[in-house]
Amino acid sequence: MFSESVIQPETIQAYRETEYRVTGEQSFVLRIAKHNESLSRLYISNKVDSCAYITACNPYSKSLSAAANADRHNELGLELQRRGLKFFQGEGKHPLGDWPGEASYLILGLSLEAAKALGKEYEQNAIVWCGSDALPQLVLLK
Numbered sequence: 001m002f003s004e005s006v007i008q009p010e011t012i013q014a015y016r017e018t019e020y021r022v023t024g025e026q027s028f029v030l031r032i033a034k035h036n037e038s039l040s041r042l043y044i045s046n047k048v049d050s051c052a053y054i055t056a057c058n059p060y061s062k063s064l065s066a067a068a069n070a071d072r073h074n075e076l077g078l079e080l081q082r083r084g085l086k087f088f089q090g091e092g093k094h095p096l097g098d099w100p101g102e103a104s105y106l107i108l109g110l111s112l113e114a115a116k117a118l119g120k121e122y123e124q125n126a127i128v129w130c131g132s133d134a135l136p137q138l139v140l141l142k
Contacts, residue, residue, distance in 0.1 A: 005140045007125050011061060014094055015126050015138055020053045022090045022106045030106075030128060030136045039134040046086060048108045049132040052115030055092055057102040059123030060142070073103040076122055080107060116141060 005012065020030035028038035030053060043049055056072035058064055064072070080087050086108045093101035110118070112129050119127035119141050126140045 006142050007140060011125070012138070012140070014099070018092050018094045020090060020092050020104065020106075020128055020136065022053075022088050024088055026088055030130070032128065032136050032138050034136065036130075036134050036136065039130060039136075042108070043132070043134065046108050048086075050108075050110060050112070051130050052107050052110040052118070053090060053092070053104055053128035053130075053136070054107060054115065054119055054122065055102040055104040055124065056122040057104075061125055069103065072122065076105060079118075080105060085109065112139070115139070 016032045018032075022028050022030070026038070026042055028036060030036055030039065039051070043051075054076070056076040057069040059072075077087075087105045088108075090104040090106050091101040092104050093099075107115070107118075110129075112131075115127055115129045116139060119139075125142050126138055128136050129139050130136050
């Protein structure tokens with residue numbers, strides 16, 4: 001599945017190991033390929049069966065300043081509001097902390113195709129998408 005990607009294998013591995021945190025009233029951590037019961041409950045209470053976890057920070061894994069990343073994050077938040085989507089704040093961070101955490105959004109009710117399009121629009125190498133099984137999947141975009 002990942003063999004056709006132009007993304008370096010060590011980068012893909014880092015994405016797979018990252019903890020995708022959802023903050024606020026609905027605090028929990030998504031981990032790739034691990035079912036998340038908190039996400040299942042969130043689906044039920046919001047009557048959805050999918051979600052995406054997307055950042056606008058550090059396009060194509062090129063490090064930007066904190067201010068530039070904050071601007072991109074805010075721009076994505078405004079886009080989600082314009083689309084009328086329900087979302088929660090988050091931060092994706094590798095447990096070893098070699099790369100600064102990236103402000104992110106957990107967006108409810110996005111189809112896989114819509115999530116991929118949004119990730120590409122914000123110049124991301126990958127996104128996390130979860131279907132009705134609440135099992136986070138790493139989806140490479142390059």
